[in-house]
Amino acid sequence: MWVRWAPCARRVVRLDVKAPKRLLSTQPPQADLLSKTTRNIGIVAHIDAGKTTTTERMLYYSGYTRRIGDVDEGSTVTDFLPAERARGITIQSAAITFHWPPQEPGAKPPQIPASFDSISPSTFPHNVNLIDTPGHADFTFEVLRSLRVLDGAVCILDGVAGVEAQTEKVWTQAGNYQIPRIIFVNKLDRVGAAFSRTVKEIGVRLHGWPAICQIPWWKGGNGDFVGVGDVVNLRGMLWQPGGDGRDIQAFDLEELEKTNATFAEEVKKARVALVEILSEHDDAMVESFLEHDEDHLAIPALHIWQSLRRVTLQPSQAVIPVFAGASFRNIGVQPLLDATVDLLPTPLERPDPEISISGQSSTLSALLGAGANAKPVKSSKKPQDSKNSDSLAIPEVKNLAACALAFKVVNDTKRGVLVYVRVYSGSLDKGSTLYNTNLGVAERAPRLLKMYANDAVEVDSIGPGQIGVITGLKHARTGDTLIVYRGLQMKGTPAGGLNTLQLRPINVPPPVFFTSIEPQSLSEQKHVHESLAILLREDPSLHLSIDEESGQTHLAGMGDLHLEIARDRLLNDFKAKARIGKIEIGYRETITSATSPYTYELDKPIAGKQAKATTTASVEPADDSAIIPGTQTETKPESGPFETTFTLPDNNTLTVSHPNLSRHDSASHKNHIPPHLSLPGILHALQAGASAALARGPFNGFPVANTHVHIDLDASTHLFPDTTSTALSMASRAAINASLRSSMSASQPALMEPVMNATIFVSESSLGAVVQDISSARGGQVLSLDGSDSLTSSTSNDDLPRIDPNLIYTPPDPFASGTGDMGSGLADSQRQIVARVPLKEMVGYLNHLRALTGGRGTFVMAVDGFEKMASQRQKEVLESMREF
Numbered sequence: 012m013w014v015r016w017a018p019c020a021r022r023v024v025r026l027d028v029k030a031p032k033r034l035l036s037t038q039p040p041q042a043d044l045l046s047k048t049t050r051n052i053g054i055v056a057h058i059d060a061g062k063t064t065t066t067e068r069m070l071y072y073s074g075y076t077r078r079i080g081d082v083d084e085g086s087t088v089t090d091f092l093p094a095e096r097a098r099g100i101t102i103q104s105a106a107i108t109f110h111w112p113p114q115e116p117g118a119k120p121p122q123i124p125a126s127f128d129s130i131s132p133s134t135f136p137h138n139v140n141l142i143d144t145p146g147h148a149d150f151t152f153e154v155l156r157s158l159r160v161l162d163g164a165v166c167i168l169d170g171v172a173g174v175e176a177q178t179e180k181v182w183t184q185a186g187n188y189q190i191p192r193i194i195f196v197n198k199l200d201r202v203g204a205a206f207s208r209t210v211k212e213i214g215v216r217l218h219g220w221p222a223i224c225q226i227p228w229w230k231g232g233n234g235d236f237v238g239v240g241d242v243v244n245l246r247g248m249l250w251q252p253g254g255d256g257r258d259i260q261a262f263d264l265e266e267l268e269k270t271n272a273t274f275a276e277e278v279k280k281a282r283v284a285l286v287e288i289l290s291e292h293d294d295a296m297v298e299s300f301l302e303h304d305e306d307h308l309a310i311p312a313l314h315i316w317q318s319l320r321r322v323t324l325q326p327s328q329a330v331i332p333v334f335a336g337a338s339f340r341n342i343g344v345q346p347l348l349d350a351t352v353d354l355l356p357t358p359l360e361r362p363d364p365e366i367s368i369s370g371q372s373s374t375l376s377a378l379l380g381a382g383a384n385a386k387p388v389k390s391s392k393k394p395q396d397s398k399n400s401d402s403l404a405i406p407e408v409k410n411l412a413a414c415a416l417a418f419k420v421v422n423d424t425k426r427g428v429l430v431y432v433r434v435y436s437g438s439l440d441k442g443s444t445l446y447n448t449n450l451g452v453a454e455r456a457p458r459l460l461k462m463y464a465n466d467a468v469e470v471d472s473i474g475p476g477q478i479g480v481i482t483g484l485k486h487a488r489t490g491d492t493l494i495v496y497r498g499l500q501m502k503g504t505p506a507g508g509l510n511t512l513q514l515r516p517i518n519v520p521p522p523v524f525f526t527s528i529e530p531q532s533l534s535e536q537k538h539v540h541e542s543l544a545i546l547l548r549e550d551p552s553l554h555l556s557i558d559e560e561s562g563q564t565h566l567a568g569m570g571d572l573h574l575e576i577a578r579d580r581l582l583n584d585f586k587a588k589a590r591i592g593k594i595e596i597g598y599r600e601t602i603t604s605a606t607s608p609y610t611y612e613l614d615k616p617i618a619g620k621q622a623k624a625t626t627t628a629s630v631e632p633a634d635d636s637a638i639i640p641g642t643q644t645e646t647k648p649e650s651g652p653f654e655t656t657f658t659l660p661d662n663n664t665l666t667v668s669h670p671n672l673s674r675h676d677s678a679s680h681k682n683h684i685p686p687h688l689s690l691p692g693i694l695h696a697l698q699a700g701a702s703a704a705l706a707r708g709p710f711n712g713f714p715v716a717n718t719h720v721h722i723d724l725d726a727s728t729h730l731f732p733d734t735t736s737t738a739l740s741m742a743s744r745a746a747i748n749a750s751l752r753s754s755m756s757a758s759q760p761a762l763m764e765p766v767m768n769a770t771i772f773v774s775e776s777s778l779g780a781v782v783q784d785i786s787s788a789r790g791g792q793v794l795s796l797d798g799s800d801s802l803t804s805s806t807s808n809d810d811l812p813r814i815d816p817n818l819i820y821t822p823p824d825p826f827a828s829g830t831g832d833m834g835s836g837l838a839d840s841q842r843q844i845v846a847r848v849p850l851k852e853m854v855g856y857l858n859h860l861r862a863l864t865g866g867r868g869t870f871v872m873a874v875d876g877f878e879k880m881a882s883q884r885q886k887e888v889l890e891s892m893r894e895f
């Protein structure tokens with residue numbers, strides 16, 4: 012008999028997870044309950060593994076769509092296709108909310124249970140916020156920005172291709188954020204599907220012990236994939252062939268033994284293996300095993316789910332629950348949804364989010380806790396560089412009503428700019444004033460939305476742990492921290508250093524490609540610049556620089572695909588009329604000698620008003636010869652009271668010495684600075700001037716790197732009654748430009764080039780040719796080769812467990828094609844090469860690699876740093892640029 016997937020078919024689960032210190036434990040009970048029934052999850056997958064196909068089924072079974080969208084017909088909700096854009100539905104949906112399990116139509120929403128200690132979470136409707144995670148390697152920053160708002164992740168693998176390069180990379184990144192993950196082995200209906208080989212690859216390449224919760228059920232001599240063996244509940248589940256996947260037949264072990272004894276036997280073997288692996292990582296499982304007379308089959312499913320949840324939520328996840336299915340055939344998605352709710356954490360169970368405040372790192376609950384106990388202090392003279400928790404005792408924290416992260420900005424043709432936020436503490440209310448700590452501006456949140464599959468529903472507030480959308484914001488960008496500070500005026504600034512509060516700050520990697528953009532006519536200029544401004548709000552890993560003298564605009568990004576997509580957005584979506592240049596490598600230039608101080612005096616009308624300012628600057632080369640990626644964020648470390656140091660992009664620093672202006676004593680400033688200026692304003696103007704000067708060096712117009720800039724600010728002689736911020740910026744830019752020129756004419760400047768860390772996957776037979784090509788033709792340096800002596804992966808993290816694939820239980824793979832090297836667990840004796848190679852040599856590498864490997868080689872790469880080029884190479888590069 013075929014039955015619908017129903018709560019009664021599930022199991023009872025008692026949850027007793029030991030969660031870390033709870034961030035939201037002080038919130039009102041209602042919000043607490045809501046958080047308990049919320050899952051903020053992402054689906055991570057290699058391109059084409061079936062992310063969209065699976066998401067479509069999730070939306071269908073949860074009742075949010077009436078028919079299953081088909082990727083190949085272009086009828087899905089989450090893919091951003093031109094047709095959808097025309098209809099104005101979801102474009103690039105950054106997050107979609109649905110309920111699982113679905114509520115019966117017309118039924119009263121059940122009351123949220125006080126706890127899930129004795130019932131399974133998946134028997135009660137949960138809010139699932141599905142957050143988009145991009146699949147392409149070029150978008151490392153994009154992946155990071157979405158990972159940091161996830162509480163858990165479902166990783167989809169292609170059952171034919173196994174663990175692919177990009178999956179491995181995102182898996183490691185998710186691990187760095189301690190995001191609990193479960194795996195769905197998809198596409199098991201395809202010819203050549205190899206569940207067992209994939210499971211072994213999980214162990215070897217993702218460094219976790221696979222806990223097989225389902226095994227594939229193939230029927231008939233040609234291996235039709237029809238369902239799964241449910242290892243936890245000891246049953247077989249068959250999906251109605253050709254149906255929409257709602258109707259399922261379940262057989263207990265006794266029935267299975269009569270009809271398919273071999274499969275029943277395999278389910279039992281898998282159960283033994285599951286209990287064994289759980290026992291190794293969870294003491295409670297051992298107790299249950301002993302209580303049940305050491306009979307693996309006698310342990311109730313309840314205990315197994317509890318144990319799976321505990322091990323999944325362990326901080327360094329050593330055990331990975333594995334599920335099986337074929338989304339395209341509508342097989343396996345409902346149990347996967349149940350597992351998502353049952354095994355992945357609530358927002359309450361996540362580690363306290365990291366923050367930075369006034370240049371020091373901490374966690375949000377440490378800040379809120381320390382602030383709650385803080386006593387008011389009379390002045391803020393206390394130095395803020397001490398790392399102890401006392402320095403977090405900021406009395407103003409009591410005014411911090413809410414704290415949220417804008418994790419994605421999307422320009423929607425119908426609704427305008429949508430800012431997706433995750434709230435970490437407090438509630439964001441409609442109409443509240445949000446202070447953006449990245450930009451230092453306040454703006455009102457006029458409308459709040461919750462995004463469902465096809466609808467946006469207006470809401471009055473977005474509570475703690477929740478995801479939602481703000482529309483009508485003019486400034487907020489992807490990655491900005493937004494806070495609600497009680498009593499803040501529109502032009503005001505939150506006190507106590509809260510204006511610097513950053514949630515989960517991430518470093519934007521340095522851009523390595525750039526292109527020039529030129530409006531087709533003067534009348535197009537405004538539209539082009541406005542469109543670029545929206546693009547930059549959507550994606551802050553794009554960088555824009557405008558050279559005021561030549562009027563040239565350069566857009567820089569992380570990869571050629573990254574810039575190509577930006578170009579398409581600009582021309583096709585924004586209909587901007589602009590000429591876009593060739594995509595080129597973003598070199599850096601650097602100085603090799605120090606200069607003596609140079610003084611520039613500005614005395615001229617600016618915007619019709621006379622302005623005057625003086626700046627004295629000098630430059631010297633920084634010690635390091637390479638730029639480490641991740642130095643892009645502009646921070647303001649505290650130095651002495653009479654000196655301020657800014658860390659600028661590309662390993663540059665700016666130190667401003669201001670001997671007669673102390674940062675802690677604003678009273679005496681009155682004698683030295685004009686009343687309309689403030690020290691923070693002056694420093695900001697000088698920094699803006701320095702950033703502009705360093706954005707284009709005098710040698711070849713590339714950004715300047717590895718340079719230390721020093722500005723001496725003598726307030727009594729450099730500032731005048733008609734000094735303005737703009738005049739100061741212009742003077743500092745001119746003084747630094749002159750210093751750079753003088754250094755470059757005194758000694759030959761150097762070019763620096765981006766060097767990539769590439770992980771290349773090839774079969775054994777093409778290893779030699781690829782290594783040879785990388786190390787001789789491309790001037791790369793091979794860092795490691797795996798497979799020969801050890802089972803390593805592309806991650807250089809030696810702390811990760813090395814797992815012997817021979818110790819992993821797997822059911823047989825009767826229909827797998829190809830031999831596969833089961834000994835190592837790596838498909839077809841796949842080998843991997845980790846190498847450092849100049850980016851210039853990797854342009855167009857994929858085609859070359861395919862030619863060398865018969866089309867089977869793949870690779871991922873990320874910027875490792877910038878390196879000074881040898882003079883011969885520098886000469887060649889400069890010559891080839893001139894030719895161009």
Ligand SMILES: Nc1nc2c(ncn2[C@@H]2O[C@H](COP(=O)(O)OP(=O)(O)OP(=O)(O)O)[C@@H](O)[C@H]2O)c(=O)[nH]1
Nearest residue numbers: 058059060061062063064082146198201337338339
């Ligand atoms: N045979 C089979 N094909 C599948 C299955 N799931 C997905 N596909 C197909 O695989 C292709 C890629 O599926 P998508 O769902 O677009 O994969 P994706 O991971 O979203 O891909 P990107 O959006 O490119 O990252 C499509 O042609 C699907 O029809 C499956 O279970 N079985």
